[in-house]
Amino acid sequence: MQRLLLPTLGLVSLLSVFVFYRAGLDISTSLSPQGCRMSWMSPSYVLQSGLNRTWTPLASRYSLYLYREVGWDPVHELHGAPVLFIPGNAGSSHQVRSIASSAARQYFSSPYHVAEEFAQGRHSALDFFALEFNEDLSAFHGPTLDAETSYARAAIEYIFSLYPEQRSMTILAHSMGGVVATALLAHPNVTALVTMSTPHTLPPARLDRRIDKIYRSNQQVLQSDPTPILSLCGGATDLQVPAESCVLDDRRLELGDGSPYRRTVFTSALEGAWSGVGHREMVWCHQVRWRIARAALALADAPSRAERERALDTWLRDGHLLPPSSGALPMPGPGELHLDALDEADVEFLEPLGSFVLAKPTRRRTYLLPIPSAASSFDEFADFEIAAYGSGRPALTLGFYLCLSSSATVRPKSCTPLELTTNRRLPAPVPGAPFPVPDEGVDESEYVYAYGAKITDDGETAVRYVAVDVNPSHGEGWVTGGLVPLTPVVGDVWGTPEVELPKALRTEISFPGLLSHALIVYRLQPILQDASSCSDALMPPLLQHTSHPSEAHYFPLLPGRPILLHSHASGPFLPQVRRGFNLTIHSSNDRGCGVKAIKISVDWWATLGRWGPRYAQAALAWGIGLCGLAMYYALATGEHIPEAIPSVEQSLVRIARDLLPRLLVLSFFGSCLPFPLTTWLGNKDESAFAILAPILGVMVFGLVYLVWLVLGMSVNAVAWLVRRTGGARRDDAASRRNALLSMGLVFLLIFVFVPWQVAFLSAWIYHFYTCAAYSASCDPSALSGNRAIPLLPRRPAPPPPPARESNLDKERTTLLSHHLHALLLMTWLLPIAAPVLAVWVRTASGAGFQAVWASESGWGADRNVLFVAPWLLFVEWAGAGGGMLGNTGWSRFSPALAMGLLPPIAVFFGSRAPYIAFEVASGVMFLIMLGGIGPRYWGGKGWFHR
Numbered sequence: 001m002q003r004l005l006l007p008t009l010g011l012v013s014l015l016s017v018f019v020f021y022r023a024g025l026d027i028s029t030s031l032s033p034q035g036c037r038m039s040w041m042s043p044s045y046v047l048q049s050g051l052n053r054t055w056t057p058l059a060s061r062y063s064l065y066l067y068r069e070v071g072w073d074p075v076h077e078l079h080g081a082p083v084l085f086i087p088g089n090a091g092s093s094h095q096v097r098s099i100a101s102s103a104a105r106q107y108f109s110s111p112y113h114v115a116e117e118f119a120q121g122r123h124s125a126l127d128f129f130a131l132e133f134n135e136d137l138s139a140f141h142g143p144t145l146d147a148e149t150s151y152a153r154a155a156i157e158y159i160f161s162l163y164p165e166q167r168s169m170t171i172l173a174h175s176m177g178g179v180v181a182t183a184l185l186a187h188p189n190v191t192a193l194v195t196m197s198t199p200h201t202l203p204p205a206r207l208d209r210r211i212d213k214i215y216r217s218n219q220q221v222l223q224s225d226p227t228p229i230l231s232l233c234g235g236a237t238d239l240q241v242p243a244e245s246c247v248l249d250d251r252r253l254e255l256g257d258g259s260p261y262r263r264t265v266f267t268s269a270l271e272g273a274w275s276g277v278g279h280r281e282m283v284w285c286h287q288v289r290w291r292i293a294r295a296a297l298a299l300a301d302a303p304s305r306a307e308r309e310r311a312l313d314t315w316l317r318d319g320h321l322l323p324p325s326s327g328a329l330p331m332p333g334p335g336e337l338h339l340d341a342l343d344e345a346d347v348e349f350l351e352p353l354g355s356f357v358l359a360k361p362t363r364r365r366t367y368l369l370p371i372p373s374a375a376s377s378f379d380e381f382a383d384f385e386i387a388a389y390g391s392g393r394p395a396l397t398l399g400f401y402l403c404l405s406s407s408a409t410v411r412p413k414s415c416t417p418l419e420l421t422t423n424r425r426l427p428a429p430v431p432g433a434p435f436p437v438p439d440e441g442v443d444e445s446e447y448v449y450a451y452g453a454k455i456t457d458d459g460e461t462a463v464r465y466v467a468v469d470v471n472p473s474h475g476e477g478w479v480t481g482g483l484v485p486l487t488p489v490v491g492d493v494w495g496t497p498e499v500e501l502p503k504a505l506r507t508e509i510s511f512p513g514l515l516s517h518a519l520i521v522y523r524l525q526p527i528l529q530d531a532s533s534c535s536d537a538l539m540p541p542l543l544q545h546t547s548h549p550s551e552a553h554y555f556p557l558l559p560g561r562p563i564l565l566h567s568h569a570s571g572p573f574l575p576q577v578r579r580g581f582n583l584t585i586h587s588s589n590d591r592g593c594g595v596k597a598i599k600i601s602v603d604w605w606a607t608l609g610r611w612g613p614r615y616a617q618a619a620l621a622w623g624i625g626l627c628g629l630a631m632y633y634a635l636a637t638g639e640h641i642p643e644a645i646p647s648v649e650q651s652l653v654r655i656a657r658d659l660l661p662r663l664l665v666l667s668f669f670g671s672c673l674p675f676p677l678t679t680w681l682g683n684k685d686e687s688a689f690a691i692l693a694p695i696l697g698v699m700v701f702g703l704v705y706l707v708w709l710v711l712g713m714s715v716n717a718v719a720w721l722v723r724r725t726g727g728a729r730r731d732d733a734a735s736r737r738n739a740l741l742s743m744g745l746v747f748l749l750i751f752v753f754v755p756w757q758v759a760f761l762s763a764w765i766y767h768f769y770t771c772a773a774y775s776a777s778c779d780p781s782a783l784s785g786n787r788a789i790p791l792l793p794r795r796p797a798p799p800p801p802p803a804r805e806s807n808l809d810k811e812r813t814t815l816l817s818h819h820l821h822a823l824l825l826m827t828w829l830l831p832i833a834a835p836v837l838a839v840w841v842r843t844a845s846g847a848g849f850q851a852v853w854a855s856e857s858g859w860g861a862d863r864n865v866l867f868v869a870p871w872l873l874f875v876e877w878a879g880a881g882g883g884m885l886g887n888t889g890w891s892r893f894s895p896a897l898a899m900g901l902l903p904p905i906a907v908f909f910g911s912r913a914p915y916i917a918f919e920v921a922s923g924v925m926f927l928i929m930l931g932g933i934g935p936r937y938w939g940g941k942g943w944f945h946r
Contacts, residue, residue, distance in 0.1 A: 005656050006649065006705045013702020016695070020612030024239070027609045031521065031566050032236040032268055032276030032553065035436025036285035041101030042070040045093065048129070048158070056154035058147060061843065064155050065093045067128040069104040071111050080125030081300035082159050082167055086152060088175020088198075089139035093130035095174060098284040100128035103293035123301050129159055131177075137842065138176045139203070140835035142210025144843075145176065149183045160189060170299045172292065173198060174283050175241065178231070182218045186225045192299045192308050193229045194292060194316070196282045197238055200231060202245035202573060206617055206913045207832050222248065228261035228305065230312045232288065235268050235553075236566055237276030242614055244518045244571035247550060261309045264550035266568075269318035272444060274427040274554050275436040287441050291315050319424030319450075320549060337401045337415040337469055342366060347411075355482025355505055357590050359538060361396070361472040368403065368412070369483050371455055371464040396477045399469035400453065404462045415467045422452030426542060426586060429556040431535045448539060450586065454486070478538050480588045481505065488582070491600070498527070498597045501585070507595070509583040515688060516547040516578040518571035519614065521606035524563040524583075525599040530592040531559035539588035541595045547581040557585070557595055564606050572614050573682030573912045615696060618681065620831055621910030622700040623707075624917040627825040628902030628924075629655060630704075634821045635896035638814075647817045648708055648824055652701075660701060667693035678912050708824055715768070715820070719775035755840050756868040757833035763868065764826045767875040771823050774816040819878050825921065826871070832918045867918075870925035877929075893931035898924050 028034065048064040068075050083103075085096035103126045109115040114125075131152060138144045160167060168191040173181040178198025184190065200222065203211045222229070233246035243266070251259035267277040273287040282288060298311035313321050339347060347366045350356060356367050401415035425447040429435035436442055455466070470479050488508035491499040501507050514522070526541070534540040541557040547567035555563045569578040585595050630651040638645040646654070671681060671690035681696075683689045902917075902924050910917035 006652055009656060009698065009702040010705045010709065011702075013699045013706065016699045017612075017703075020608055023605055023609030024612045025609075027606065028237045028239060028276070028278065031564050031606055031609075033434070033436060033438070034237045034278055034281065034285075035275040035438060035441030036277060036281055036287060037441055038439070039098040039102065039284045039286045039289055041097050042072075043094070043097040043101065044068045044070050044075070045130075046076065051155060051158045055158050056151055058151040058154070061147070062134065062151045063093075063132040064158070065130050065132060067096050067100040067130055069101050072104045072108050073125075074112075078127050078162055080127050082163070082169045083126050083128050083296055083300070084152075084156065084159065084169055084171050085128060085130040086148075086171065086173040086177035086181050087131065087133060088173070088177040089137055089204075090135045091133065091174060091177065092135060093132035095283045096128055096130040096172075098286075098289045099172065099293050099296070100126070100130075102286075102290045103128070103296055106290070106293060107297060118297070123297055126296055126300060129155070131155060135842070137835065137839045138180070140205045140207055141839045142208045142212075142214055144839055145180060145183075145211065145214055148177075148180045152180055153184055153187075156184070156187065156190070168300075170194070170296050172196070172296065175199075175279065179203075179214065179218060182221055182229070183214060185221050185227050187227075190227060191302075191305075192312070193227060194232065194295065194312070195229070196232045196288075196292075197234050197241055197246065197277075197279050198231060199241045199245040200248055202242070202571075204241050204245070205835065207835055207915050209913075209915050209919070212913060222260075222262065223251075224260070226260050226305065228263075228309050228312060230261075230263045230265065230316055232270070232282065232292075232316065233264060233266045233551075233568070234277040234279060234282055235266050235551075235568065238279045238282075239613070240279040242518065242568075242571055244568040244574055247548070247568060250550065261305075261312075263312065263316075265316055265318045266551045266553075268554070269320075269550075269552035271317055271319055271425045272442065272447070275441050285441075318550070318552060319426075320552075336417075337366070337399060337403075337467055338413065339366065339403070339411065339415065339467070340413045350482065352483070355480065355589070356468075357478070357480045357538065357588060358470060359478040360476060361470055361479065364469070364471045366470070367468045367481070368465040369468070369481075370408070371466060371483065396479065397471040397473070398451070398479070399467075399471070400451065401467040401469065402455075403465040403467050405465065406462060408463050410463075412465060412467075415465075418453050418466065420451055421454050422450060424450050426450050426544075427554050428539070429542070431537075431540050431556070432558070435554075435556050480538060480590065491598075498599050500597050501595055503529075503589055503594050505587065505589060507585040507587075509585070509598070510580065511583070511600075512580040514579065514581065515686070516567045516569040516581045517686075518566075518568050519607070519610050519683075519689060519692075520567075521603045521610060522565040523601050523603035523606075524565055526557040526559075526563070526595050527597040527599070528557065528559055529594045529596045533591040534558075534593040537588055537591050537593035539586065540593055541585055541587040544584040544586065545581065546584070548578070562603075564603055565600075566606070566610070571682075573677055575677065577684060577686050611692065615681070615692070615911075617914050618911035619696060619700050619703070620828070621906050621914040621917045622696060623704050623828045624825070624910065624914070624921060625903040625906035626655070626701055626704045627821075627828050628899055628906060628921065629659070631821040631825055632896055632899040632903065634818060635899055638818065639894060639896055645814045645817050648712070648820050651821065652705055652708065656701065660697070664694040664697050667697055675908075679908055681911055704824075704828070707827060711824060711827055712820075715772050715775055715823075718769070718772035722772055722776035755836055756863070756865060757836040758840065759865075759868045760826075760833045760871055761830070761837055763871045763875045764823075764830060767819065767823055767826060767878060770875065770879045771816065771819050774812060774819065777812055815881075822874070822878070829918055829921060832914055866926070867922050870922055870929045873929050874925055895928045895931075898927040898931070 044067070046066040046068060048066060051059060051064045053059045066078075073079075083100075085093070085099070087093060087095050107115060107118055107123070107125050131148075133148055133151075136144050136148065138148055156169065159169070167189065169189055170192045171181045171184070171190055172194050174196045175198060178193075178195030178200065181193050181195065182200070185193070200218070201215075203215055206212070229248065231246055231248045233243045234241075235243050238246075247264045248262040250262045250264065252261070267273050267275060267282075267285075267288055270288065270291070272291065273285070275285075275287065277285050277288060295312055295315035298315060299308050302308040302311050342364075346364055347368065348356070349368045350370070352370050352372055354369065358365060400418040400420065402418045403412035403415035405412040426449075427435070427442055428446050428448050430446075453466070455464075466483065468479075468481055482505050484504045484506045485502070488510040489499060489501060491509055491511050499509060501509070524543070526543075528534065528541070543555045543557050543563060545553045545555070545563075545565050547565075548569035551568055553565070557563070565581070567578075567581060569581075570576055583598075587594055630648065633651045633654060634645050634648075668690050671683065671693045672685055672687045674685040677684055681689065681692055683692075902920055905920045906917035910920075
């Protein structure tokens with residue numbers, strides 16, 4: 001049974017990884033489908049050769065380009081306000097082309113002819129500059145972020161030197177470029193920052209301590225710097241950056257106007273887009289890029305910070321804020337409405353909480369809605385063709401007024417304008433069609449206007465009315481409206497499987513007890529009153545899901561089509577776990593098309609898809625902890641019986657059989673404890689996610705076994721080659737001295753040129769060969785701990801070897817198992833070092849070694865030899881025939897006790913930042929080298945050479 005335990009766990013782990021992978025792939029199509037129209041342009045890029053080494057030593061590594069739209073922009077002449085685009089991880093300066101092209105074609109109505117909209121104002125054209133980082137992998141390497149920040153700062157100063165007078169600059173940044181841009185603040189001439197798919201609060205790859213330091217510094221900038229910052233987030237469609245890390249902390253919502261402008265807009269709520277947008281698609285999605293370009297045009301000449309903030313709220317709005325009246329359906333002037341001047345037939349009194357529907361009005365109509373004494377709210381919807389609106393011939397003009405009368409039988413004579421609290425656009429999906437339309441998205445005409453005003457009971461005895469004055473221009477569009485109750489319907493998922501809904505123009509539903517978290521997805525099933533009539537309704541039911549002041553999603557409610565509700569209000573390792581979310585159903589309720597009830601439950605497939613990407617790095621840290629636990633068991637056994645060190649497989653069987661069940665139960669109940677958010681799985685004491693720890697534990701253990709299985713087969717294969725080629729190790733003093741000289745050379749290279757991650761990879765390769773060489777001189781079954789016993793020998797058994805040779809073979813076999821434990825641990829540490837190695841190779845091969853040596857290139861953090869020195873000394877000691885255990889070390893030092901520090905620290909603290917697991921492993925190895933191996937190392941004798 002024990003022989004099947006590890007393969008079973010490995011198979012379970014493989015199946016789990018496949019399930020999480022498949023569920024994660026389905027997110028972009030099921031949770032928040034993307035509807036983006038492709039953008040087209042005619043690009044050209046002018047290299048700014050003036051930004052040379054006199055400005056920055058990084059000029060040999062990076063470059064700066066000026067974008068020009070062919071046929072629209074002057075090629076070399078600077079004619080406007082500067083805008084700087086900063087690309088992200090593996091990004092390119094060419095990503096600026098979609099936004100820059102849109103800005104040029106909006107500013108110019110035809111080549112070199114300024115559009116009428118901008119000709120009369122103070123707006124100027126834009127000069128788009130773009131940084132070229134040669135597709136550096138900045139998400140994996142903090143020093144690379146430092147280098148990019150240093151070059152960007154020099155580029156800003158160079159750009160300003162090109163203009164004869166002082167200018168202000170807007171920065172647009174994508175992905176990790178937003179982290180670079182934030183680090184540039186506060187700059188006196190940078191007046192606004194718009195980031196796209198930038199992880200502001202949590203780095204996507206937490207493999208480098210320097211990245212954490214940059215993020216901590218940026219958090220101070222975000223809290224105190226007055227520069228307006230708007231963050232555009234793609235939502236669940238972005239599979240590269242968890243969208244909850246894109247959300248900025250907008251303190252204005254709680255503390256008032258004194259806080260800096262920090263706004264987050266999800267593309268699913270961005271007016272005119274209403275779609276999830278992928279990570280790379282964010283820069284070219286037409287529905288998004290033209291709004292960014294228009295906002296940049298407005299920002300360029302905004303004279304004050306207040307006007308810049310207003311420009312951002314106008315062109316990149318999600319409907320949560322009241323925009324200027326110019327962005328809404330045409331309104332009449334602020335004068336009074338005189339009802340006595342209207343004919344009786346043009347004025348219609350409605351019942352309390354009544355509603356009206358007016359399709360294609362041909363003459364002016366005024367509706368009077370009586371206001372009950374209790375607080376109420378008013379909603380209005382209007383739809384018209386965008387062509388009529390754009391040509392200056394709007395289909396409708398609406399006016400909203402508050403009227404007073406001495407009694408219900410007396411008609412009011414005059415009404416005063418009513419101040420609106422809601423003025424937003426809502427999507428208008430085509431009944432039966434997918435929303436948003438794949439590869440097209442929504443069109444500028446596919447929306448309705450929603451107006452609202454909250455009316456409170458002021459205690460007056462007069463009878464009050466809301467007057468809606470509808471004045472058509474040419475008989476197009478439609479209007480429906482009425483008073484709706486202000487109190488929302490409260491739902492409880494576990495107590496009531498169905499939530500009954502009243503018939504209203506707008507229905508608010510609140511779920512205060514449910515989690516609003518990135519790790520959980522709900523399934524909503526609508527129950528319609530008459531589904532067959534919805535195709536002819538003016539406005540079929542539209543669901544608005546709001547889980548956070550900055551996040552909203554829209555879904556058409558169709559029969560038989562469930563809705564998946566997801567949120568980025570909170571997530572693992574983020575400040576707080578939020579509870580509660582709101583649903584709003586907008587509907588014209590004509591032709592019997594309305595929502596009678598809704599059902600809501602947890603969608604487990606989509607939920608699993610949210611777990612995998614957010615805990616992949618935690619799995620790496622837990623794997624390091626399990627490898628450390630296996631090594632602890634082997635060392636603890638060897639301290640008592642040196643010749644009985646178990647094989648790796650025996651250690652894993654022991655853990656799976658005796659420790660794993662207890663650890664899983666302990667992890668489940670430990671997840672209910674109020675640990676700090678930066679530790680464990682980052683969910684504090686939220687018991688709903690307690691099951692995550694046992695699932696992750698089983699998966700990681702299976703992965704550790706599978707890695708060992710591949711590693712063991714690889715060692716066996718190399719050992720077979722060593723036997724066939726007759727390779728052998730040399731353990732003489734000369735080879736020891738040569739190894740010391742080689743390590744000294746490696747330390748020197750690390751200090752001046754090579755990052756320590758390169759040395760760690762070399763150490764792993766050397767130790768891999770050492771294990772293969774030991775395996776070549778030992779029984780191959782030593783890798784699994786099982787020795788084959790022939791049942792029926794066909795020839796006489798050979799005579800037993802001499803006692804010394806037998807003891808030497810036993811010691812070599814034991815030492816092989818010992819070093820294989822270390823090889824497994826080093827293998828799990830490789831993913832932390834490998835990305836930096838890739839960054840170094842790309843930099844050296846692309847920009848040349850002189851770029852790596854540049855004084856501001858930011859590679860100083862990779863010169864710390866202490867990270868790799870213990871591993872280099874250990875693999876040299878192991879190659880010379882030594883081990884961690886022996887009789888000549890410090891008598892009171894226990895290598896097993898030192899290794900026992902690794903598992904709890906790696907699992908508890910490494911889930912958020914796996915680099916902590918690497919640092920702890922190096923620290924443990926340093927203690928072992930200092931206390932256990934050091935005294936024997938300088939004596940020049942291996943373990944079995946005493």
